[in-house]
Amino acid sequence: MQIGIIGGGAAGMTAAITAARAGAEVTVYEKMDRVGKKLLATGNGRCNISNEHMELFHFHGASPDFIRKVMEAVPPEETRAFWESLGLILVSQEGRLYPMSLQASGVLDALRLEMERLGVRVRCGEEVTRVVPVKRSFRLEGADGQEKGRFSRVIITAGGKASPQFGADGDGQRLAASLGHTVVPLRPALVKLKCRSPYLKALSGCKVEARATLLQGDEVLAQEWGEVLFTPEGLSGPPILRLSREALVSGRRCSIALNLMEHMREGECYWWLKQRAERFGYMKVQEMLGGVLHKRLILPMLKETDIPPQTPSERLSKQQIQALSRILQWWTFPVLGDGGWREAQVTVGGVFTGEIDPTTMQSKKKTGIYWAGEVLDVDGDCGGYNLQWAASSGILAGRSAAG
Ligand SMILES: Cc1cc2nc3c(=O)[nH]c(=O)nc-3n(C[C@H](O)[C@H](O)[C@H](O)COP(=O)(O)OP(=O)(O)OC[C@H]3O[C@@H](n4cnc5c(N)ncnc54)[C@H](O)[C@@H]3O)c2cc1C
Incomplete structure (x- = not known):
């Protein structure tokens, strides 16, 4: 069996x-100068390859049933055995699985070595722009119309549109449309959020530990905790990335509220501030907050609450203390949109899974064409779920196409 793989x-x-x-007999076409560029960037270069908690609610897409069937066909135990068969050992960090070396480059080396050992032909710098059915095979063509190769089966793993600097920029979905497939509209996810606030430029680069709450009006849609990063245009950091899917996909007007005093209940924060203002009454409010908050947060917060920074703490009114305690626990930033494809880690949408057989990954539109990975309308949560999807669907497509 001769198989051509795109991506x-x-x-x-x-x-x-x-x-x-x-x-x-397998040939892989990769348009970049080397394979696996995105893999190298995963998990901050450490490659969060999977997760010990593989419940299906961590995966999203138009058809949960499709995802379930693929994950049953190649479950996490099988992908783990696959990684181990390459010589990798996986270790858990709070449920997230990483290679023991904590190096994405080690994972890529293991994949490349095994392809080499098995005689897989890897053609880098080769972009496939057309898949032309010819009798019982497929001709793969480049932009100049030149034939790159002919294969009885083709697996399309050209990815989505997230982080196009690593290669994938929607070619897979264009190929899908040309082969008669429906494409669910693409959106970035696991991405920083653009927000409205006059203080972002001043705060840019600041990191704070906070609980981030995604709100629509007063309704709480989701909450995440962790290190939030202020950027010149909005908010980033792990909790924001985790909230981004829900914030963007719903298409609703949302805001993010940051709680910087997560360990205190609402009333408690007021009394704590009041006592602090009394004890350090001789300090200006700006100084009184100094021992508690990141320095760069103080002036924007005082501006937002209309409290002159020079105000002696002992002169703070009840309303001013209430306003301060409110902003410490509910500093709200209206969401304007996403931070763009270059910043996104994953693509929502893709090739419609209703047109693909989940037991083989074969196209129901074109026999002999198989699909796997982010090119499909499946995306996972942050935490190793996207690489798990790439591996489960990739193994299933490879196994079926060779069969
Ligand atoms: C910064 C970052 C960090 C991430 N961290 C994690 C993490 O820790 N854990 C996790 O689970 N997920 C993570 N992800 C998501 C995960 O990396 C992807 O979902 C996964 O790599 C997708 O694999 P894929 O093979 O489907 O697509 P890709 O990795 O995008 O591969 C597609 C390949 O196809 C090539 N290609 C595209 N078009 C053509 C064409 N026309 N001809 C030839 N070649 C083509 C591309 O150049 C690319 O190499 C991260 C993503 C990013 C951007």
């Missing part, structure tokens, strides 16, 4: 190895 990312490489192990 040398995590899904393409797991598919290539699985198909080659089953005896197929």
Whole structure:
């Protein structure tokens, strides 16, 4: 069996190895100068490859049933065995699985070594722009119309549109449309959020530990805790990325409220501030907050609450203390949109999964074409779920195409 694979990312490489192990002759086309560029950037270079908690609610897309069937066909135990078969050992950090080396480059090296050992041909710098059905095979063409190769089966693992600097920028969905597939509109996710606030420029670069609450009006949609980063245009950091899908997909007007005094109940914060203002009455309010807050947060907060920074703490009125305690626990930033494709870690939307057989990953539109990875309308939460999806679907596509 001769198999052509379009895209040398995590899904393409797991598919290539699985198909080659089953005896197929495999060629991988990768448009960048080397395979796996995105993989190198994963998990801050440490590659959060999977997660010990693999409940299906961590995956999203138009069809939960499709995702369930794929994950049943190639469950996490099988992908773990796959990684171990490459010589990797996975370790858990609070449920998140990483290679023991904590190096994404080690994962990429293991994949490349195994492809080489199995005789997989890897053609880098080769962009496939057309897949032309010819009798019982497919001709892969480049932009100049030149034939790159002919294959009895083709696996398309060209990714989504997130972080196009690593290669994938919607080619897979364009190929899908040309092959008669429906494409669910694409949106960035796991991405920083653009927010409205006059203080962002002053706060840019500041990091705070906070509980971030996603609100629509007064309704709480979701909450996440962790390190929030202020950017010149909005908010970022792990909790914001985790909230971004819900904030953007719902298309509703949302805001993010930051609680910087998470360990206190609402009333408690007021009394704590009041006592502090009394004890340090001789300090200006700006100084009184100094021992508690990141310095750069203080002036914006005082401006927002209309309290002159030079006010002696002992002169703070009840209303001023209430306003301060409110902003410490509910500093609210209206969400304007996403931070753009370059900043996104994953793509929402993609090739419509209703047109793909979840037991084989074969197209129901074109026999002999298989799909895997982020090119499909499936995205996972932050925490190793996207690489899990790439591996489960990639292994299934490789196994089926070779069969
Ligand atoms: C910064 C960052 C950090 C991340 N961290 C994690 C993490 O820690 N854990 C996790 O689970 N997920 C993480 N993700 C998400 C995860 O990396 C992706 O979901 C996953 O790598 C997708 O794999 P894929 O093979 O489907 O697509 P990709 O990795 O995007 O691979 C597609 C490949 O196809 C190539 N290609 C595209 N078009 C063509 C064409 N026409 N011809 C030839 N080649 C083509 C591209 O160049 C690319 O190499 C992260 C993503 C980013 C951007």
